[in-house]
Amino acid sequence: MPKDNTQTDGGIGASTLRREDIRFLTGEGMYTDDIQLQGQTHAVFARSDVANGVIKSIDTSVAAAMPGVLAVFTGADFAEVGGNPAGWLINSRDGEPMKEPKRPVLAHGKVRHVGDAYAAVIAETRAQAMDAVAAIEADIQELPAVINMADAVKGGSLVHDEIETNVCFDWGWIEDNRAATDAAIKAAPHVTTLELVNNRLVPNAMEPRASTADYNKGTGEYTLYTTSQNPHLTRLLISAFVLGIPENKLRVIAPDVGGGFGSKIYHYGEEALVLAASKKLKRPVRWTASRSESFLTDAHGRDHVTKIELACEKDGTFIAFRTETMANVGAYLSNFSTVTPTFLHGTLMAGNYTVPNVYVNVKAVFTNTAPVDAYRGAGRPEATYSIERVIDMTARELGMDPVELRRMNFVKPDQYPYASAAGLEYDSGNYDRQMDKLEAMIDRDGFEARRIESAKNGKLRGLGLNAYIEACGIAPSNLVGILGARVGLYDAATVRVNATGSLAVMVGAHSHGQGHETAFPQIVADMLGIDPESIEIVHGDTAKIPFGMGTYGSRSLAVCGSAMVRATEKIIVKAKKIAAHMLEASDADIELVDGQFTVAGTDKSVSFGEVALKAYIPHQYPIEDIEPGLEETAFYDPANFTYPSGAYACEVEVDPETGKVTIEKFAAADDFGNIINPMIVTGQVHGGIGQGIGQALIEQTSYDSDGQLLSASYMDYAMPRADDMPFYQVNHDDGTPCTHNPLGVKGCGEAGAIGSPPTVVNAVIDALQRGGKNITHIDMPLTPSRVWDAMNAKGV
């Protein structure tokens, strides 16, 4: 499909303003907690205040007798139902499958992290439920908690006694390359070693999780309104694994959702609890997390401890990357917690580079902390951070320009498709072009003058530049199945042409900030030559949409958008047949241009609207050859990932008196292939960079040795504010189209969060080095106190 950034009629390439904004700007958005149902009741959870403990007894009798209380549940009520499963089986290096302890709806027998729910009260009001929760008497015998991964690996205290270890798996990628990589590193003239921490983050979608269940005793149907990025996946997990509710009796609706960033991919126990409670009470049951609950129970992100080595020739030619990583999975396996540190991380460890040897070892470790899973970028920020930090360090050790070192090792435009040493096949890219653009955007030539100016004000100025590549639109199902995925990774769309020519497009992707309701119609409108305003996107309701896998991993456009293209192509094929009949021509001779079906070389034509009407009022219609109606569905299963790439630059000032880092300039040159709505794509990059800067500078999830979360509210978990952030220069022109999907698009949602953390850290280290400080690394977040501590450590 051609790319056309000059489009002004609202089709592909137009920065169409978002139609969904109207309801959000007027307070008319409908988020889960906004939905009030007749006769609704309220659930509140009793949560562990210790990180590890044996539940000796739970006495709910006082709570059950309190005013307004309708029911009390404990783990015993769910002992017979299934657990919340891991979505991906990882095998250890020795071939053993990973350890999969059960994750119950409510903790039973043991609590395993602060915030682990062991009981729930349903009452007429939320306040009554809270009062009753406070009256539950739980005798929980506290055990030593295991918080630190290094301690956990040694054994001692166990998170799950039944698996007799805290190591979930010990994975090697690619195991067959291990010996060759080891040998190459041993023989290499130069090896740089860097130990680093990829800091644990709390996703913090601004809308806390919420779920409302409504059981209809007349039909036996359940409706679950929930904060989900993927309602079908949630339904599948609840039906097939947790509660066994037949899929045909369970409708999952994800209405407006206030951000996800990964944390709302997963099925959580609260969803199962409200469903079970609604069935029992025959009334709607709702639950909304407080922000405090979100901190304690939303799946966290990152939390890797890594040692990376980069071996190279004396001239800087890369020979090998080798990493050893411990990845925290927390107390239970969240749905994608096992694929995030493995296939979403290890396969990217060749970066943008023609390095011949890559080996990655990842140990996933249980600890008495909240589960850890995919958060914006999911594994790829960890890979990018390790690679792009160690390259900067190598450049410094070799006395080379960090950009030149990268350029000499970049995969070149004539090398595609390129088989990376970490097992991926990159389809397209042009890393030098992105870097050229970036150096101009950040005005690298003017840096020295700016640095001198900063120095006059007593500030240290530094510049960080790096590349990134990521793999998104994860697929194909056949391949991921071999690698251990327990789900398919296609998506689906149904295009329904209404009789009067307007359209409803039902999509498996879910929009919670990405602007699908605006961008998706641009594609269909372009294909059919009709007004985008006549197209409505329907998403987020399993009763309305085909079985799609939802929105995460920058997949919506590349995968679901492709399904939409395929379904629209089917519409065109059928519509041409109808038009051919109406025009008494052969369908091979029918052309669709600007919404008119024309017999080629003639002025005979019918409009799209006339064809639609004919499909639904099939008078004088070739009923033997063509069915009435105009509605088509397509499932699309990609042939490969897409590979967005880019180059990021950041200029910082460090205040040596306080250690405070200020971002002075930030530039991003991304390659997302073809662009549908440049305004929305730019917004996605902004948001990703914001989160990346947050990770690099201020966001810090900290547990004490007893497993108490120290950063458990916005009083201690630093969320980026407007005055922490600069304006960003963003450019994604001249992308190299993806070669294997019909739109030529790549993903853009995660890029900013993937590319930016090393950029910021490289810039700070650069500033400190230029300021005469012998500092080679500081672990994120680079808070003022950490930078100051590093600057004032002995020997610096």
Place this chain on the structure above:
Amino acid sequence: MAQVSMTVNGKAVSGDVEGRTLLSEFLRIDLNLTGTHIGCDTSQCGACVVHVNGEAVKACTMFAAEADGADVGTIEGQANEDGTLNVIQQAFQDHHGLQCGFCTPGMVMSTASLLKENPKPSVQEIRTYLDGNICRCTGYHNIVKAIMAASGQDVSAIAAE
């Protein structure tokens, strides 16, 4: 329970509340004005910002009883009388100053207060003023740009899109 009466978006309303009923709860549950959002419990995220007697306050950190007799404005009352977006709302749409929409009502209400106090704020003044409004989606770039535009200032020099 005590009865409270107030004016909300120009309409007189009243209801029975407990001592502990927050203004945000009264608006969301009793009046079904669900545009005022709850994003935290420590009075920091600002998704619940409303106007009480013309001043921005966090509706989650004020009791309904304290608003007895007050003139309250919420996001639902911000559009022009003909239902079209007001200048601030329109600028947020024009400059893509929102994504998931959850923080947006608070952003719009805070912006209205800012521009009342300071009709032509600088970029730094805007960023500082938004200290109590957290957005996780936008990285703030387009929010700041939208506010500049809403105050009639030239935004063409701010990085593209």
Place this chain on the structure above:
Amino acid sequence: MYNFEMTRPSTIADAVKALKEEDAQALGGGQTLIPTLKQRLAMPSILVSLTAIGEMQGVCMSDAGEVCVGGATTHATVAREATAYPGLAAMAARIGDPAVRNRGTIGGSLANNDPSACYPAAALASGASIITNSREIAADDYFQGMFTTALEEGEVVTEVRFPVPEKSHYEKFVQPASRFALVGVMVAKYADGVRVAVTGASESGVFRWTEAEAALSANFTADALGDLSLDGDGMIADLHGSGAYRAHLVKVMTGRALKAAI
């Protein structure tokens, strides 16, 4: 939160009477108390709102030339109206965020005495008088450690009187999450000497840095701090910074406050 009754008296006398009820608690702007109640960390039977008391509102000048701030005056009002004491107004203009400043009150802040709050530094550096329904307390006697003050049960801060310094400035280095002061320093120069009060840093709450006061009283210039330093022992240490870092910041912020004041 637990339920309670709410009362909104319109006079100090009625408020004091209401606070005599068992487990009664005063409610200022609620910007700290309400989040605390949400966590169920307090269980009052009755909340006595002080914000409807007209005689506790506003900023004025006393005959002695002090800036007098009613106990229920919001930070926004002080920022706007305490023009006679610019250092105080500027300090108030940076507390929390705009919505918090429209509700939070001076009396609430001083009664709570959060170790990271701004107002205690301003009151202590100004040698302010804290006026209650029953007495007048000198700032030097009022602050008695983190969350601890000289206030008796049921005693209400009705007014705070600030002697106006010749020069002053409050410099805050914010904790990146809460935006409270990681370290905040108020420097105030009076005819009879300089006072330097520090918030955010010490485990003992707001304190006067007497060595700096002596040095600056002798020589009110940026050089005067010279080799002075504070010990990190006794300073707050948490995930936002060590005691040594806070001790260092006290000096940096004092220097910056001084520069701005001069």
